[in-house]
Amino acid sequence: MIKVENVQYAYHTGTEALRDVSVAFPRGTISAVLGESGSGKTTLLMLLGQFLRPDAGRITLDNRDIYEIPEPEYRRALGIVFQNLYLFPHMTVLENMTLAPVKVLGADKVGTEDDARAMLDRLGIGEIADSYPSQISGGQGQRAAIARGLMLQPEYMLLDEPTSALDANTTDEFAAWLRELSDQTNFIIVTHDVLFADKAAHQGVYLSDGQVLDTGTIDTIIQHVRSGRLVEVDG
Amino acid sequence: MPPEMASENHASPPSSRRRLWRTCGWLATVAAGVALAAAVLTTQPVGADGGPPQGAPPGATRPATRATTQPNGAATQPADGAVARESVGNGDGGISPAVVARKLGKGFAITLLVAAASLTIGFFLSVPVGVVLNRNRGIAYYITRSFVDFIRGTPVLVQLYFVYFGSPVIGLHLAPITSAIATLSINAMAYMAEVVRSGLMSVDRGQMLAGRALGLSRWDVFRRIVWPQAFRIAIPPLMNSVVALIKDTALISIISVVEVVHTAKSLVSITYEPMKYYFIVALMFFVVTFPLMKLAGRLEERIRQKGYAHD
Numbered sequence: 311m312i313k314v315e316n317v318q319y320a321y322h323t324g325t326e327a328l329r330d331v332s333v334a335f336p337r338g339t340i341s342a343v344l345g346e347s348g349s350g351k352t353t354l355l356m357l358l359g360q361f362l363r364p365d366a367g368r369i370t371l372d373n374r375d376i377y378e379i380p381e382p383e384y385r386r387a388l389g390i391v392f393q394n395l396y397l398f399p400h401m402t403v404l405e406n407m408t409l410a411p412v413k414v415l416g417a418d419k420v421g422t423e424d425d426a427r428a429m430l431d432r433l434g435i436g437e438i439a440d441s442y443p444s445q446i447s448g449g450q451g452q453r454a455a456i457a458r459g460l461m462l463q464p465e466y467m468l469l470d471e472p473t474s475a476l477d478a479n480t481t482d483e484f485a486a487w488l489r490e491l492s493d494q495t496n497f498i499i500v501t502h503d504v505l506f507a508d509k510a511a512h513q514g515v516y517l518s519d520g521q522v523l524d525t526g527t528i529d530t531i532i533q534h535v536r537s538g539r540l541v542e543v544d545g
Numbered sequence: 546m547p548p549e550m551a552s553e554n555h556a557s558p559p560s561s562r563r564r565l566w567r568t569c570g571w572l573a574t575v576a577a578g579v580a581l582a583a584a585v586l587t588t589q590p591v592g593a594d595g596g597p598p599q600g601a602p603p604g605a606t607r608p609a610t611r612a613t614t615q616p617n618g619a620a621t622q623p624a625d626g627a628v629a630r631e632s633v634g635n636g637d638g639g640i641s642p643a644v645v646a647r648k649l650g651k652g653f654a655i656t657l658l659v660a661a662a663s664l665t666i667g668f669f670l671s672v673p674v675g676v677v678l679n680r681n682r683g684i685a686y687y688i689t690r691s692f693v694d695f696i697r698g699t700p701v702l703v704q705l706y707f708v709y710f711g712s713p714v715i716g717l718h719l720a721p722i723t724s725a726i727a728t729l730s731i732n733a734m735a736y737m738a739e740v741v742r743s744g745l746m747s748v749d750r751g752q753m754l755a756g757r758a759l760g761l762s763r764w765d766v767f768r769r770i771v772w773p774q775a776f777r778i779a780i781p782p783l784m785n786s787v788v789a790l791i792k793d794t795a796l797i798s799i800i801s802v803v804e805v806v807h808t809a810k811s812l813v814s815i816t817y818e819p820m821k822y823y824f825i826v827a828l829m830f831f832v833v834t835f836p837l838m839k840l841a842g843r844l845e846e847r848i849r850q851k852g853y854a855h856d
């Protein structure tokens with residue numbers, strides 16, 4: 311379980327992006343981090359990814375402070391797919407996927423390529439294996455970036471705004487797809503899309519202005535949003 | 546499907562225009578090469594008979610042949626040359642085309658050697674220096690920044706004098722060619738580091754984040770992800786630096802490196818034909834720089850069109 315406890319974070323500009331945030335991401339669920347624009351969702355993700363360090367409070371993975379876990383071990387436990395994906399443009403999708411396993415895990419190149427192709431087939435995008443990122447669609451890119459992260463078989467996977475490149479229909483498909491994958495990976499989805507969160511996630515947290523307004527099952531959060539207790543976000 | 550769309554992109558109009566440019570480029574290079582060869586070959590008559598030289602002081606060379614030469618020698622050379630070769634032959638101390646070609650060829654080989662050495666050293670130094678410049682903070686940055694600015698802001702000529710005449714002061718007796726390579730390497734480093742820096746800057750920081758998130762080490766992120774992207778962007782401006790440095794190499798004659806300009810100078814002092822010899826030298830440089838300039842232009846175009854240069 312990943313636990314965020316009383317975390318504070320302010321940017322050097324003085325913006326208090328997170329104020330006393332506590333939230334837990336248990337195994338076996340898909341979690342959603344909801345909230346309007348500027349509420350601190352991406353900041354929380356950057357903290358979870360060790361790209362920013364909390365000013366106060368702590369983040370633990372199975373009760374160990376994440377800064378006490380050796381970096382390689384932590385990186386293997388938690389994958390991140392950024393909002394802008396950041397596929398490596400000079401490599402094919404396949405090369406994007408095999409780079410880390412070969413370099414980080416020292417895996418055999420040929421075997422890894424076979425695994426990567428199998429993974430793409432399983433995710434329904436086998437045909438883009440040898441394409442460059444500039445040659446595939448937004449939705450394919452989204453899946454390719456997730457596939458790249460899954461190659462390291464992380465226990466947790468953070469997805470920042472995964473639906474921003476998808477239309478409504480594809481979003482539904484995508485939610486179902488994540489559900490399918492969730493038996494092996496615990497997804498934490500950062501999104502402002504309440505409908506998508508409803509379809510994909512089991513539980514969630516609602517941020518507003520750097521503070522937690524609501525936590526619980528996704529159904530209760532959405533009820534609260536609908537009833538006006540939480541600000542409905544345009545999305 | 547996307548892959549097909551991509552290959553269509555490859556094959557459409559831009560490609561045929563590119564082919565046209567490539568053809569023009571090759572034609573111009575070949576033409577320059579032929580002109581160079583012709584220029585070297587037509588050298589004999591003038592050299593052999595002591596020539597017509599416009600600037601030659603009266604009586605400086607064999608008066609006998611001077612009478613047969615037109616005042617505007619260069620243009621009418623071939624015909625004149627044939628006559629001259631038969632009537633005068635060699636063996637009167639003139640310079641045969643073979644000798645000219647050998648001398649200039651040797652000089653140019655030195656030029657290219659110095660340029661190649663300086664560019665290689667300069668490029669390898671420019672990568673770490675560019676990385677430091679891209680950090681934009683810290684003591685290493687400020688020191689590097691000042692040094693690079695100083696090199697770029699002062700004349701190469703002065704730097705050459707400084708190194709060549711200054712090195713003995715600190716007990717280093719550098720040969721002219723060593724001084725030249727040292728100075729030009731530092732120069733190439735400064736200009737190329739600037740190019741490397743802007744290349745690195747153009748790579749989205751997210752690329753680094755994504756690499757780190759995948760557990761890659763800082764070095765692997767640089768080597769496999771950031772550098773390949775920065776380098777592709779930097780290739781055209783790097784080629785321009787290469788061209789600029791090759792031209793700067795002409796300056797090293799002033800610290801008595803016997804390269805092509807130096808050689809031409811001594812040929813001119815015998816033949817009094819500055820136009821001819823310096824034109825030949827100019828062509829020699831052009832034959833090397835032109836393809837590089839064309840290539841730089843083409844790569845730039847390609848990167849602009851594709852947003853990214855895949856092959």
Ligand SMILES: Nc1ncnc2c1ncn2[C@@H]1O[C@H](COP(=O)(O)OP(=O)(O)OP(=O)(O)O)[C@@H](O)[C@H]1O
Pocket residue numbers: 321322323325326327345346347348349350351352353354502
């Ligand atoms: N690099 C930064 N420097 C300074 N302030 C920042 C930086 N990044 C974010 N902020 C500020 O921190 C606050 C939280 O930003 P954050 O990106 O976490 O919001 P978000 O919930 O992800 O928003 P969105 O839904 O628009 O992505 C905002 O007020 C934002 O302006």
Ligand SMILES: [Mg+2]
Pocket residue numbers: 351352353
């Ligand atoms: Mg965000």
